[in-house]
Amino acid sequence: MIRRTAFTVGATALAALVVAVLVIWLRPSAPMSPAQQAAQLDAQLRCPDCQGLSVAESRTSAAAAIRSEVASRLAGGQSPDEVRAYFVSRYGEWILLEPSSVAWWLLPFAVIGLGAVALIAWLWVGRRRPAPPSAPVSPPAAGVAERVREEVEALDA
């Protein structure tokens, strides 16, 4: 009974999480101004001569060059996706601070899921398979038990 309740609670929580993710993902957003688009792109592009900073956060000349390129391409009518694709075509996927493919975000969950499946399979196999019959215990030869007891007592003394 407790197990069934726990299962219901878990399933409900999981369903709620999925719905929340979908709502956040699919919710309609107001169209952004070019400045907002540029700011969002700048935050997604890696500053080439920094350590783990976006071009929005950096004051280096390389970051400034990328920011001005982003602004001029957006002003020239390119969509944010086209601008992003341009930088990927020149610097490689490396220029993006976050992976572009959804698959990369799912990878950790896939690994955890596989691990859970493997663990469950392991435990299940462990429960199903009876323990191998232990070798029949032959009674100790006459006198051995007495000898062991005597030696242990001698050690204790």
Place this chain on the structure above:
Amino acid sequence: MALDQAQPSRSWPRGALWRRLRWIVVPIVVVPLTAVLFTGFGRDPSVIPSPLIGKPMPSFSLTALDGHTVSSAELAGKPLIVNFWASWCAPCVQEHPVLLDTARRYGERVAIVGILYNDTAEGAAGFLARYGDGGWPDLLDPSGGTAVSFGVTGPPETFFVDASGVVRGKQFGPVTADVVTAQLAALGVKATP
């Protein structure tokens, strides 16, 4: 022996299962991990493979130090070395003699063009006066847009472009004579002995 048998017999066959599976599990885990670490340590994380290799060279039209405009179209027709550099860049000082020697060894069979990275005409002229001017055009890229179009992360970076204008090789950091010889040989040019 008698004491071993006194232990309660284990209904949990994990030990037996582990003994049976370890010859599979250990290689599955250890071999890829070792391979990843082995290749990971041999690799320079600052070297990012250029997506431009095999693609046409980005076009540009920039002003040279002498005031002329040089466009990428004018440079087509023979193997080309595009060298991004700056007067404030120490490795550029280190590689400069190699480029001078390349111009001397290959002569007219190879074109060289320098593109200044975040630098001024005065700074570049001072560098050339001090370390030697090879005679090839050095172009100013004040907005940095050409460096961005080549995916340059920091000078020096050198691109090797074939006669049809396709990027065939890229060197991160200073070029050496061996790198130049190998890259140009791949483009089908040999140095004058």
